Every structure is written in structure tokens, then in C-alpha cells.
Amino acid sequence: MELREMYEPSLMRGRDFKINDKITIHMPSVGDIIDYGEQKYFQLVYLFCSTSSDYKAQLDSVGVDWQKVSDFEMFRQLFIGNKNQDMSILLGDMDTSGFMMAKDNISGEIVLHNRFTDTRIDHVVYETISQYLCAANGIEKHSEFAADEPTRIAMIEEARDNMEYQKTKHYEPHLAELVLSMACSSGFKADYFKAMDYPMSVFMNHVRKIQQIKSYDNTMHGVYAGTVELGKIPKAQLDWTSKVD
Structure with a gap:
């Protein structure tokens, strides 16, 4: 297993x-x-x-x-x-x-x-x-x-620069804003306060599923408008019920 x-x-x-x-x-x-x-x-x-x-x-x-x-x-x-x-x-x-x-x-x-x-x-x-x-x-x-070796050194330097940059940034909470965004989304069935009671894993599953559905809707709008070729779209992208990673 x-x-x-x-x-x-x-x-x-x-x-x-x-x-x-x-x-x-x-x-x-x-x-x-x-x-x-x-x-x-x-x-x-x-x-x-x-x-x-x-x-x-x-x-x-x-x-x-x-x-x-x-x-x-x-x-x-x-x-x-x-x-x-x-x-x-x-x-x-x-x-x-x-x-x-x-x-x-x-x-x-x-x-x-x-x-x-x-x-x-x-x-x-x-x-x-x-x-x-x-x-x-x-x-x-x-x-x-x-x-x-040159790539290794470059990757370390990039990581060091990023580490120094992160020290200058103030942490900005995003979870409450994500709850608010989901509560205002037409595909989400809970209001802001009820969403706060969702277990984290269940809430994040809802976030990913809403994103998947919105992506599907946008793709199909493009297909119907003639701006997106249906044959070039991966099959999985056309199934909004498929499992989200």
C-alpha cells in the first residue's frame, strides 16, 4: 500500500x-x-x-x-x-x-x-x-x-540572495483572505464564518477544486469563442470532475 x-x-x-x-x-x-x-x-x-x-x-x-x-x-x-x-x-x-x-x-x-x-x-x-x-x-x-560545479555555485548564490531578500520582507497573512475569496466564490457553498470551521485539508481541497472548475470554464469559453482549439487541450483539462493534485 x-x-x-x-x-x-x-x-x-x-x-x-x-x-x-x-x-x-x-x-x-x-x-x-x-x-x-x-x-x-x-x-x-x-x-x-x-x-x-x-x-x-x-x-x-x-x-x-x-x-x-x-x-x-x-x-x-x-x-x-x-x-x-x-x-x-x-x-x-x-x-x-x-x-x-x-x-x-x-x-x-x-x-x-x-x-x-x-x-x-x-x-x-x-x-x-x-x-x-x-x-x-x-x-x-x-x-x-x-x-x-558552476551550476551548483550559481544555485547557492541565488539561494543566498533570496535568503537575504526574505529577511527584508514582512510576513503577510493570506489564509483569512483566501477564506474570504472562497466565501465570495459562486462555487463555494459556505459563508466566511462557516469556512473558518473547515478542516484545513478539506478547505484546501475546495480551493483546488474551485480553481480547476474556473480553469475548465475559461477553457470552454475560449473553445466556444473560437480562440482555443479543442484538439490541442489535454483530455484531463476537459474533465472538471477529475481528481486534483
Whole structure:
């Protein structure tokens, strides 16, 4: 069974996802996220959804090539550095402060282990959490690899410039505005306040579906107007009932 098949029912119903007897991922509502703090929430989500490619500049500053660091290795470092922060909006009452890196005596893998609660996060658990949170929050992971050394250096410089630019930007919340936009959309059946009660995964599914339907409508308007050739349109684009990624 693929990971997606394991968590798909929880995503579709907006329910908490039980990974094992020790770890359950909580599904917050849109309103919960806004109350918690949108920026703080997505920083926490990206703790699980980031890749080593996202930290190419930071890794290079300590002499490490991001291409030689796995996403799980990157996650372990990030998690240990943030283990004392409040993660209850995603992990419920799970104690994260007691996690340490430890070597699995059987597989030899370095994992995260809390000896006080006997909770462990290995690469399989991490990948499950990561994929689930990406799907629930409409996040796409990206991994980049350089074809040669000059390209690698250029990619690091670009990442460093972007990192410096981000420091000058003030975070602008967008979730409440997205709720308002959806509430004003003719295809969405909830008002602003009811939409706030939607589980995040269900709300994001609605966002993607509305976008798909609007794209279909615009395409068909072009077909009827004679400005778009029907034969050149991908078949999937003509089916607004198809599954959205």
C-alpha cells in the first residue's frame, strides 16, 4: 500500500491521522490556524515539509553540499533545534522536548527517539508525516540537483540572495483572505464564518477544486469563442470532475 492510500481517508474527511500508537497528526481547522498564528503554523509545517534543497545556502555556509544531505537528515537537525516549541496544533499532547538523536541497533539508522515516552521517528515515520502535511496544506516539496560545479555555485548564490531578500520582507497573512475569496466564490457553498470551521485539508481541497472548475470554464469559453482549439487541450483539462493534485 502506498503512503497516499494510508492517509487519503483522513485527508478527505479532515480527521486526525494516526500514524502509530505513539504519534497522531492533528488536523486543525482554518480558524484554529488563524488563532494559533498563521506564520507560526506554516513555519511548523515547513519543519516537516522542507528539503535539503531549501537550505542549500545555509548548508554551504558550514561547508556542506546540500546534495549530499537527505531530507530526513535535514529534518532531524531542524526538529532537534525546535523541539522545545509548541507543536500541539499538529502533534497534540505528544512531548517533543525529550527527543534526541539515537542509533537504531538493528538497522544502524540515526533516528529521533524520546526515551521517556519510547516514541521514535525514523525515516518511514518522517516521510509519512511529511507527505500528509504537504497534502493537507497544499505544499509541494522541491528537490534540486546541479548538473555541474558552476551550476551548483550559481544555485547557492541565488539561494543566498533570496535568503537575504526574505529577511527584508514582512510576513503577510493570506489564509483569512483566501477564506474570504472562497466565501465570495459562486462555487463555494459556505459563508466566511462557516469556512473558518473547515478542516484545513478539506478547505484546501475546495480551493483546488474551485480553481480547476474556473480553469475548465475559461477553457470552454475560449473553445466556444473560437480562440482555443479543442484538439490541442489535454483530455484531463476537459474533465472538471477529475481528481486534483
